[in-house]
Amino acid sequence: MSRPVYAFLGPEGTFTEAALRQVVSPDDGDYRPVGSVITALAQVRAGEAQFAVVPIENSVEGGVTATLDDIAGDEGLQIVREVLVPISFVLVGRTEMDLEEITSVSTHSHGWAQVRNWAAKHLPNAEFIPASSTAAGARGLLDPETHYQAAVCSPLVAEQVGLPVLAQAIEDTAGAVTRFVVVSQPGPIGEPTGSDKTTVVVPLPEDRPGALMEILDQFSTRGINLSRIESRPTGAGLGSYFFSIDLEGHLAEERVSAALAALYRLIPGVRFLGSYPRADQRRYQVPEHTTDAAYHSGQAWVTELLGRSGT
Ligand SMILES: O=C(O)C(=O)C[C@]1(C(=O)O)C=C[C@@H](O)C=C1
Numbered sequence: 001m002s003r004p005v006y007a008f009l010g011p012e013g014t015f016t017e018a019a020l021r022q023v024v025s026p027d028d029g030d031y032r033p034v035g036s037v038i039t040a041l042a043q044v045r046a047g048e049a050q051f052a053v054v055p056i057e058n059s060v061e062g063g064v065t066a067t068l069d070d071i072a073g074d075e076g077l078q079i080v081r082e083v084l085v086p087i088s089f090v091l092v093g094r095t096e097m098d099l100e101e102i103t104s105v106s107t108h109s110h111g112w113a114q115v116r117n118w119a120a121k122h123l124p125n126a127e128f129i130p131a132s133s134t135a136a137g138a139r140g141l142l143d144p145e146t147h148y149q150a151a152v153c154s155p156l157v158a159e160q161v162g163l164p165v166l167a168q169a170i171e172d173t174a175g176a177v178t179r180f181v182v183v184s185q186p187g188p189i190g191e192p193t194g195s196d197k198t199t200v201v202v203p204l205p206e207d208r209p210g211a212l213m214e215i216l217d218q219f220s221t222r223g224i225n226l227s228r229i230e231s232r233p234t235g236a237g238l239g240s241y242f243f244s245i246d247l248e249g250h251l252a253e254e255r256v257s258a259a260l261a262a263l264y265r266l267i268p269g270v271r272f273l274g275s276y277p278r279a280d281q282r283r284y285q286v287p288e289h290t291t292d293a294a295y296h297s298g299q300a301w302v303t304e305l306l307g308r309s310g311t
Helices: 015-023 037-045 065-072 109-113 116-122 134-140 155-161 211-220 254-266 292-309
Strands: 005-009 030-034 051-058 078-086 090-093 104-107 127-130 150-153 165-167 177-184 196-203 226-233 241-248 271-277
Touching: 005 015, 005 037, 015 030, 015 051, 015 078, 015 177, 030 037, 037 051, 037 065, 037 177, 051 065, 051 078, 065 226, 065 241, 065 271, 090 155, 104 109, 104 134, 109 116, 109 127, 109 150, 134 150, 134 155, 196 254, 211 241, 211 254, 254 292
Parallel strands: 005 030, 005 051, 078 271, 104 127, 104 150
Antiparallel strands: 051 177, 078 177, 090 150, 090 165, 196 241, 196 271, 226 241
16 A cells, blocks of 8 residues: 655755654655645645645744645645644854854744844844755755855754754754644544644634624633634735634534534634644643533433423
8 A cells, every 4th residue: 555645844854854753754654845835735735645744833933824824725624633843953054164254044934033033143244045944944055056154954954964063052942842733635533532622713704893702702601722823814905814723622522512613603714624632642621511521411401401392
C-alpha cells in the first residue's frame, strides 16, 4: 500500500518539519516539502497530498495569518491533530564575521518577529530580507549568488548546512512554542479522548449590536473554555470580520454539540474545522451542571414530561 503524503513548509530543517517528525516517521509517511503554507493546504484540497502540517499560532507572535485565513476559507479541510514545537533560534553566517559587519539577514517573517529586539540591539546595521522559511533563508547562504550574509534559523538547520553559528538562543522570549495542526480533507472525526479541542470559524454579522456577546454566551452558559479567539478580516471590506475560535472539548460532548447547534441557529455561516486531541493532554474542568451526565438527566426529565403531555 502506498504511504500517505504529508505536505509541509520546506525545505529540510524547518520548524514545520520538526512538527511533522512528531506525527509520522519518514518510514511511514512520504514527506513532501513545499514552498508555502498555502501550497501545502492546496495540495490537500486537490487530493495530491493526504495531509498538510502547518503552523497556526506562536506563543509570542500570535496567529499565523496565512494558515488562519486559508483554512477558514471553505469547508474543504479538517484539523485532525495538533503538535507543539519549542522554538529557539541561532544566527548563522556565510563566514565567521563580527555582528556589526552584517548588513543584511534573512529568515521567515514569523521568525524575525521573534528575534527583532535582539536584532535591534546586536545587528544595528542589518536589513531584514524575508525568506519563505527559516531553513530556506539559511540554505540560501550556500548559494554564492545570495546577497545577504546571515540567517536566523533553528539550531538543527545550522548543523545540517554546516555554516558558522554567530550567536545562539537569540529569541526575545525564552520558552516560546509554536503550535502546528495536521490537516486533511473532511472525513471521520476521531473519538473524544477527554482532552480535546474543537476549532470553529464564525463570521461576525455586521450591523448587529451585541453579536460578539451572543457568540460568547453560547460557550459561557455551557461552561466551555476558549483557548484561542482571534478576529480576522474576511477581505470583503472594512468592518467585515470572522472569528477563529478554539474551544476546550469535543463535538461528541453534549455541551459542545449543544453550543454549536445554538451557534448555527444564530449564525448559519458558522464552520466546523475539527475536534482533535490536545497535544499537551491537559484535562479540563467541566462545571458539574454541563457534564454529559447533567445533560442526559435534564433530557430524561423533559422526555418524561413530554410523555405525560401525550406528544
Ligand atoms: O520557517 C519555518 O521554519 C517554519 O516552520 C515556519 C514558522 C512559522 O510560520 O511560524 C514556524 C515556526 C517559527 O515560529 C517560525 C517560522
